[in-house]
Amino acid sequence: MADQFPSLKNDLILRAARGEKVERPPIWVMRQAGRYLPEYHEAKGGRDFFECCRDPEVASTLTLQPIDRYDGLLDASIIFSDILVIPQAMGMVVEMVDKKGPHFPNPLRSPDDGQYAELLKRDVDVAKELDYVYKAITLTRKKLQGRVPLFGFCGAPWTLFCYMVEGGGSKIFKETKSWIYKYPEETKALLQKISKLCVEYLALQVKAGAQLIQVFDSWAGELSPSSFKKFSQPYLEYIARHLPSRLKEMGLERVPMVVFPKGAWYALDAACDMGYDIVGLDWLHDPAQAVKTVGDRPIVLQGNADPGVLYGSHAAITEAVKEMVEGFDWANRRKGWIVNLGHGITPFVNPDDLRFFLEEIHRLTKTEGQ
Template sequence: MEEQFPPLQNDLILRVARGETVERPPIWVMRQAGRYLPEYHEAKGGRDFFECCRDPEVASTLTLQPIERYAGLLDASIIFSDILVIPQAMGMVVEMVDKKGPHFPNPLRSPDDGQYAEVMQRHVDVAKELDYVYKAITLTRKKLNGRVPLFGFCGAPWTLFCYMVEGGGSKLFKEVKTWIYKYPEETKALLQKISELCVEYLALQVKAGAQLIQVFDSWAGELSPASFKKFSQPYLTYIAKHLPPRLKEMGLEPVPMVVFPKGAWYALDAACDMGYNIVGLDWLHDPAEAVKIVGDRPIVLQGNADPGVLYGSHAAITEAVTEMVKGFGWHSRKKGWIVNLGHGITPFVNPDDLKFFFQEIHRLTKTNAQ
């Protein structure tokens, strides 16, 4: 039986995603639920990061914290989870190491190490393995009580592959470069398997109550333009192409889809033709140039303030917001833009400075503000 949820009171982001002209641009930010908030640490308690993700009650509490703190300033929530739940569902061990980040004790080192065959042959039941995510989404939708829509998300196949072979974050990306240049066919086979799991995972998130989805390609910028065309673009396109028919099969309506190929500034034109409604920009993009590249295609842009501006003065934040509003042509267009940072909120940001960022967006994008 399909869940019944309270009616939506703020559909601003959904209207923008549909290409409508609106009264102001919607606002949300990546990692808005997280460690920069003191209430996050209180709610997390002694649990480790993945324990929080696996406990629907805790995950929903953390998701709602920024919505409550910044009431009336945010137009979307994003479920508290992690992109690495898919590799976990595929049978890989992932730990979150304090002050270091995610760590795979046994990464995939070559197609001959036995683990690759195991991962490729394993049947992954994402409905069962990731049931805790769907439960958290359903619970969060109910607790939101229609205040704002809820994002679901997944990691892009390329980014998940990077983590699975590097064993964590990297500066050199030695292992993943070895894979793509030494074992390209085995790389593509695993990327395809991950893509198929992403489609099913996202479809089940929508079934559970997600109203928009975002695909995070956090390591896209590690690829050359030629390699991006081989190892990222086809798999991002696969997700965009196969998710809507999968939703239809399940008796569900399509939802707005966001692609965020971080660092791959050269791929913006290609990203506009992948089948997503919204393209997320990191802070390396010039908004006015991005608007030109999009042209008359019905693509909404999302972004793209440098998260580092939140360490700066209020005058610097005002300047960054002013430049964005102008760059995205807000006052002449009144559509096609979702306000966000160019990546997630970084640690040690003062929550009051983020609030000031939100307030400046509201102030500077009012109909009468020029």
């Protein structure tokens, strides 16, 4: 498959992901393609969010927008899509409601509601159901012309489960907590089903052209440490263990894998042993402490500036960058760090302030390395 794509001109993030010493830390930003960009709204037009995801031409255009705008400042692109395409492939209806977010009109309410049994027994063909994602990835790889590598991604089983039973985002996760404490075995059965679909979905993304993958466990922090070990960790480990073997079966090479258990600060040590190459950190982590936790394990850390700093002054952004550069000990280590925010870009960020953040990373890591 690789020979159908232009040769890669910037492999910095791939070298860093392998734990090599690099000339500067690679940078990309979660949600770098999105609504904070004026060109996003222009390209999106009157389409709803999921229409954009299902149109490979539109999805590839949106993916490339930050690469074009921040030319030479970003070292990776991430395909424009959504974690909730897997529940959609499983047969659940998901709508994106303006100013509210994702909404499931008919969420799972108990193992007895009929929909649960149907979801477990349904033979989901992710190759067919999510073909539009793979087409978008292949088209984007070609349009990138080798400028930077392309990330594929999926939602973690636990996070997808939360959405499927809550019906959307939540502050108290009443339905989710009811499931894990009333129906733990039924919860695990569905998590296992989702895990298998994630493996196949990611493998097909790699086949289509994805050069790295990230697993977003956005709601990991809603679990206690003991519950994390039951309802998140085993399924993250399942993906890390089975994706490489599935790729091998398909005649494909293993790609770097990132796990991002947002909010689960207590699970950093465990995350370093799950089988991923890179562990994403949210802004609740202290970089120096994270480096200490990793120790001599061959784990690369990704993160972790507070996205809210982009609402601040340029002086505050510079300070946040300095704290990361020093905390990840960049001047001495020259490896083990991929720059990112601690979560996705939030709405109403001024694109010029993101540019300043990216430029400061380039400036300060160059200075620190001399």
